[in-house]
Amino acid sequence: MSLAADLETVLSSGIRLTAPLAFAACGEYLAERGGALNVSVEAMMLGAAFGSIAVADVTGSAATGLLSGVLIGALIGIVHGLLTYRVHVNTFVAGLVLNALVLGLTSYLVTIGELGSHHVAQLSVPGLRDLPVLGGPLFVERWPVYLLVLIVPLTWWLVERSRWGLELRAAGEDPAAADMTGIRVNLCRGQALVWCGALAGLGGAYLAVGEVGSFNQNMTAGRGYLVIAAVIFGGWRLGRTLAGCALFGLADASRLALPALGFTVNSQLLVSAPYLLALVAMLLFTTRHRRPGALAQPFRRHAPDPG
Amino acid sequence: MAPEPALRLRGITRRYGPVVACDAVDLTVSRGEIHGLLGENGAGKSTLMRILLGLETRDAGTVERDGRPVTVTGPREAAALGIGMVHQHFSLVDPLTVWENVILGDRGPVRRAAAVASVREVSARYGLAIDPTARVSALSAGERQRVELLKCLRRDPAVLVMDEPTSVLTGAESAELFAVLRRMVAAEDRAVVLISHKLPEIMAATDRVTVLRAGRVVFRSPTAATTPAELAREMVGREVSLGAAVGVLSSASAPASSLPAPSSAAPSPPVSSPVACSLAAALAPASHSIAGDGPALRVSELTAPTLDGLRLEVRPGEIVGLYGAEGNGQRMLGDILSGLTVPDAGTVEVAGAVVDLRRSGALHDAGLGMVPEDRHHAGVVLDMSVADNLVMTALSEVSTRVVVNRRRLRARARRLADEYGITAASLDAPLRTLSGGNQQRVVLARELSARPRVLVAAQPSRGLDIGAVEDMYTRLRRCAEDGIAVLIISTELAEVLALTSRIAVIAGGRIAGETATADATAEHLGLLIGGLRS
Secondary structure (H helix, E strand, C coil), X not given: CCHHXXXXXXXXXXXXXXXXXXHXXXXXXXXXXXXXXXXCHHHHHHHHHHHHHHHHHHHXXXXXXXXXXXXXXXXXXXXXXXXXXXCCCCHHHHHHHHHHHHHHHHHHHHHHCCCCCXXXXXXXXXXXXXXXXXXXXXXXXXXXXXXXXXXXXXXXXXXXXXXXXXXXXXXXXXXXXXXXXXXXXXXXXXXXXXXXXXXXXXHHHHHXXXXXXXXCCCCCCCHHHHHHHHHHHCCCCHHHHHHHHHHHHHHHHHHHHHHHCCCCCCHHHHHCHHHHHHHHHHHHHCCCCCCCCCCCCCCCCCCCCCC | CCCCCCEEEEEEEXXXXXXXXXXXXXXXXXXXXXXXXXXXXXXXXXXXXXXXXXXXCCCEEEEEECCEEECCCCHHHHHHCCEEEECCCCCCCCCCEHHHHHHCCCCCCCXXXXXXXXXXXXXXXXXXXXXXXXXXXXXXXXXXHHHHHHHHHCCCCCXXXXXXXXXXXXXXXXXXHHHHHHHHHXXXXXXXXXXXXXXXXXXXXXXXXXXEECCEEEEEEEHHHCCHHHHHHHHHCCCCCHHHHHHHHHHHHHHHHHCCCCCCCCCCCCCCCHHHHHHHHHHCHHHHCCCCCCCXXXXXXXXXXXXXXXXXXXXXXXXXEEECCCCCCHHHHHHHHHCCCCCCEEEEEECCEECCCCCCCHHHHHCEEEECCCHHHHHCCCCCEHHHHHHHHHHHHCECCXXXXXXXXXXXXXXXXXXXXXXXXXXXXEHHHCCHHHHHHHHHHHHHHCCCCEEEEECCCCCCCHHHHHXXXXXXXXXXXXXXXXXXXXCCHHXXXXXXXXXXXXXXXXXXXXXXXXXXXXXXXXXXXXCCCC
């Protein structure tokens, strides 16, 4: 095989493995800017992956499956939001319990029925797909990948330019001040979780009906946590967060590509590569000065001390 | 018919449990006037205004705007009714820019160019120079205040409430602020409520003044018809000379001693008559101080973000009160004496030796015990057991290098609990389950068990019921009798008068004046608190 072909193999699987992370990271990034450190991304992705295949099985339409994945992710976001911001359960506990619950539930459900194989359509961009090296990896994809072109700028615009994003950032930096200004901090954060759920759902559903084509037990395998790591690695900037996703996606791709390229590396070791890389990347490149001031701090209005 | 006042509050009442923060408060503010709302900390000023803004609910009373009764459910609704507030603790979000902060709380799409232009326009109109694109985190306190004011004025409020607007400003910045306010009121017929405890600014800036004390309106007058001395008296309380304070105490302690102790499962140690004790301590404190001894605690030229060269001495056997309105540096002093903060300059000496404040635990080792202001944050671990909390600072006495000897720990805790009358169902119960008075006794017991030379108690009676307060006072007096130098940091005059032999008044991070408690008058102390040296 030529070098160009090798490169093309790694790039193309890298991009396909980056896409689910990138969708979810857009959601997580937005939630964290609002102070909501959402740890239930894993549940959102896995639930959506299962739901998308199950719905595709019932309706026969992979696109409908993808859409239901988005809705399932949003639903998990609503549940997590209600637990955290209505009932005031500790958000980490709620998130981890949701992760375990969805893992158990999908592992059970996958055993009671036979799920088929479903793929959304491939879409290639005429002209550009013939570019050397980049043409194949970038312009011949399952169509949901191209949604990134819309969702990344939309996320940026929502956070940096919209009224809602301004209020969300205020809630993430200084909830008490936001409250005094008349912003409903917990409502705002709850909405961010739902948005995060929809995007993480899109990522999970893409993994199932776009990339793999079927559902396997625990098929997200901790990608939700990689997404959280990517936001931290990115220092709460969207561009760097996506760069983190690409880094972890490429590491994941090397697991598939290296053996294909003739290298013999222990495959179990390679499975852990993205996670190991995430740890090292967070250690080396994380800057904290952009960290939202009230990240993961619950907000409740206190009566002033009358003494 | 006379025009309706811009704002009329009638019978506003708000209770927090047994504490009445506002008790049937009436307040009328007309257009074109700056109305001063004067009162000590906890007098109910801020609660009243939070109710007006819809940040707090009220138990009774009505709010009228231009004669129409209104219901305010939140800051946005208040803004829609033409009521704006400049908060005491800034309501600005640091990492956002000035224009982003100014439009926070508006509705509709964010238009940067329009927002920046509008900030420029309002800032030019009122002479409040500010760069709309600067980040708030880069601004000085004075500039932040300007942004707060701009944010409020841009919404064109008919009623503008300013809560302690000068608490973080320099003299020049304050003067500039009041010049802007006066121009605005005169030219645009707005009504301003100026909340303050600073007498000079109330006298200089307001047209009429209302004084709140303990949640009630106690005095109203046109500003021109009153004097700082009269306002000081009204703010602090009419009759609070030493004699009256002892009177208050004896009447307060009578029901306390007749009441059964709260949840009296363990026997309390006998307490000598609190009245006699308070009289003895208040009237003859000098008998305990040993003549010729140097001060046990000497604080010299302490400089930190809210302290400005603070100087203070406490001799063995003496109880000194550091009295002042909240936010004048007491918290910083408390943090420094707890070892939580290292000052920019200045020294703390305990028993004549300078303490290295950078080393953690140095103050404790030097013999300084601390009963912190907010025991829940700095004093105890609420979810650990009573026993663990009692021995927390003396672990070396109940453990080897590796293993904690539970038996010795419990024995020591039991001894302390008995000695200090700590009433708990079990020493293993989490501290959270104890009453406030018992929690405070736990902190005191622990600090005193280290046999300190100096005891600092910040707001020692805050949040305690009357019986627990009297018990606390008795114990603090006993400390002084045992030769410990006691410093009481307090915002409550009655407390300072009841406990101390000398009062130092803190204002603006330095000592504004000192007086023997026996010579203290309400007027004198009120003037010192208000920043007027007499």
